[in-house]
Amino acid sequence: MKILVSSCLLGEDTRYDGANSSVALNPRFRFAQKELFMDIMCENEIFSICPEVAGGLGVPRNKAEIQSHKKPFLVLDEKQNDVTINFLLGAKKALDICLGNGIKVALLKSKSPSCGNKQVYDGTFLGNLIDEKGLTARLLEENSIKVFNEYEIEELNKFIKDNK
Ligand code: SF4
Numbered sequence: 001m002k003i004l005v006s007s008c009l010l011g012e013d014t015r016y017d018g019a020n021s022s023v024a025l026n027p028r029f030r031f032a033q034k035e036l037f038m039d040i041m042c043e044n045e046i047f048s049i050c051p052e053v054a055g056g057l058g059v060p061r062n063k064a065e066i067q068s069h070k071k072p073f074l075v076l077d078e079k080q081n082d083v084t085i086n087f088l089l090g091a092k093k094a095l096d097i098c099l100g101n102g103i104k105v106a107l108l109k110s111k112s113p114s115c116g117n118k119q120v121y122d123g124t125f126l127g128n129l130i131d132e133k134g135l136t137a138r139l140l141e142e143n144s145i146k147v148f149n150e151y152e153i154e155e156l157n158k159f160i161k162d163n164k
Contacts, residue, residue, distance in 0.1 A: 001160050003040070004098055004106040004140075006115045007050040009150055010041070014050035018060040021109050023150050037153050040107075040160065047097055051114040051136040055090030057083065065123045066113045069132045075113060078125050087114055091136040098145050104163070107156055108137055110149035117147040 007014045011022035023029060023037045053059060062077035064087070075084045091114065097103065108115035116134040121127065137147045148156040 001105065001163065002045045002047065002101055002103045004047045004049060004094060004103050006109040007048045009107065009109055010048055012050065014053050014059055016061050016063050033153055036157060040157060044160065047101060047103060049094050049097060051090030051094050052086065054093040055086035057086050063125065064113055065121045065125060067123045073135060087135045090114055091139040094136045095139050095143055098140060103145065105146045105159055106140055107148050107150065110151060117149050
């Protein structure tokens with residue numbers, strides 16, 4: 001199966017702080033979870049994207065949070081620069097990859113203002129989470145692409161098996 005995956009989950013240093021969110025090397029995951037992640041990555045066709053880099057932002061970059069979750073969307077970085085267009089462009093590029101390659105499922109990094117599929121930070125830069133979606137996760141789901149995060153690897157595995 002073809003799967004779109006957040007670059008940082010694969011170990012690429014694309015995060016705002018110049019680091020990555022590698023699942024394979026994260027001590028918070030049990031070995032069995034890492035093994036399942038690696039099996040999925042090895043047995044499927046993986047398309048890696050960092051929407052924020054694809055949208056023209058650099059690494060490292062200022063931390064950004066969504067201020068408006070409805071159109072017109074608004075994303076500001078911690079210095080109050082408007083980076084909405086970069087986030088929208090990255091989301092569109094991720095969607096284009098999915099539509100162009102027949103990708104029906106994505107594994108995206110949780111809590112990210114681009115990739116988060118369940119929760120994101122609330123826009124205050126105080127570390128508060130709210131039940132909202134990142135702009136890429138939102139656009140993919142609006143186009144019927146199923147999105148899982150790195151804590152839903154078992155669910156992703158079930159989806160793959162059920163849709164073979
Ligand atoms: S935008 Fe997504 S892929 Fe890029 S660093 Fe943030 S969470 Fe990872």
